[in-house]
Amino acid sequence: MEIHELMVILGPTATGKTALAVKAARALNAEIVSADSRQIYRGLDIGTGKDLSEYSQGGTAVPYHLIDFLNPGETYNTFQFKADATEVIREIGSRNKLPLVCGGTGLYIESLLLDYHFSSANRQEDFRREAEHMDNSVLARQIEVLGGTLSNEDKANRHRLIRKLEVLLFSEEKKEMRESLKIEKLHVFGIELPREIIRRRITDRLIIRLEHGMVEEVKSLLDDGVSPKWLDALGLEYRFVSRYLKKQMSYQEMFSQLETAIHQFAKRQSTWFRRMEKRGIKINWIDGQVDDMEKMEFIMETVDFNCHG
């Protein structure tokens, strides 16, 4: 069964995406597909702002997908996300419900909407182990020898250098089979707030998260044997709190550096959404400062949903 209709709610962190998505899902008989690269993990709750009770607040429970389905320490990536989300979205559609993608991971959302096709090269762990000992200029030279091109940004970007070389070395010529969604009606909504307000909300929220046991959450992950390296690679809360717990920084330093890092993250998210618009995705921006009722009215009058309910 083909997908006919898809809705998306996106926005930077701390703009109230989930609460709005739950309301929209009720009104439109939808199910939520999370596009959040960190809420996929069990046990990462306070630091990711994961609150599963939100999906049942104020009415019947709204089904959600792609949250809480991996254990900490497991790896995941955009390629996996696109495959998983495609399958889930298709399945929701087959039950004649509306799939509602909600999240702040720009790359994940774009991979779906722009139907990314990925190289057939899987991660090559042996290659990556070797590549660890090569510095950037060596990687860049090899890429150029193999006919790859690099932008200035790429030349200093280790992750990208390694993947590019991996693709050049290991992709196979045969066309990668890929699953694409046929989206006939797409409604993308973005929640918009002045940067200043986002920053204030982030700071307030950080204080609350710390009061609600964020440090203890990270500590218990470490106690359960989750590697500090993995936590560090997650960034933000898990990075800075685990560094604090390892006594690499004071509580004050942890707080202020983390605060700054989240502010910067929100900015990077906005850059993603602007890029999506430049690439042709129409985003209907919702004023984040009005209440959810008004936001819902905007959603309802912006699009007409006639085949769900």
Add this chain to the structure above:
RNA sequence: GGCGUCGUAGCUCAGUAGGUAGAGCAGCGGACUGAAAAUCCGUGUGUCACUGGUUCAAUUCCAGUCGAUGCCA
């Protein structure tokens, strides 16, 4: 009260042997196709505290004022 030190970008500070100034961080913009809350790139004009003086020319020297700080009373 006396003596000294300091007052330069949002913050911490450098500097100008007199020709109106520069780093780190923050901020801002951007990149992104198998780690994306990751990773990376670009971007620095500000009454050089205020008021006078010396000088062709003062943020730089001198005096005073205000503010901060230290020591002595």
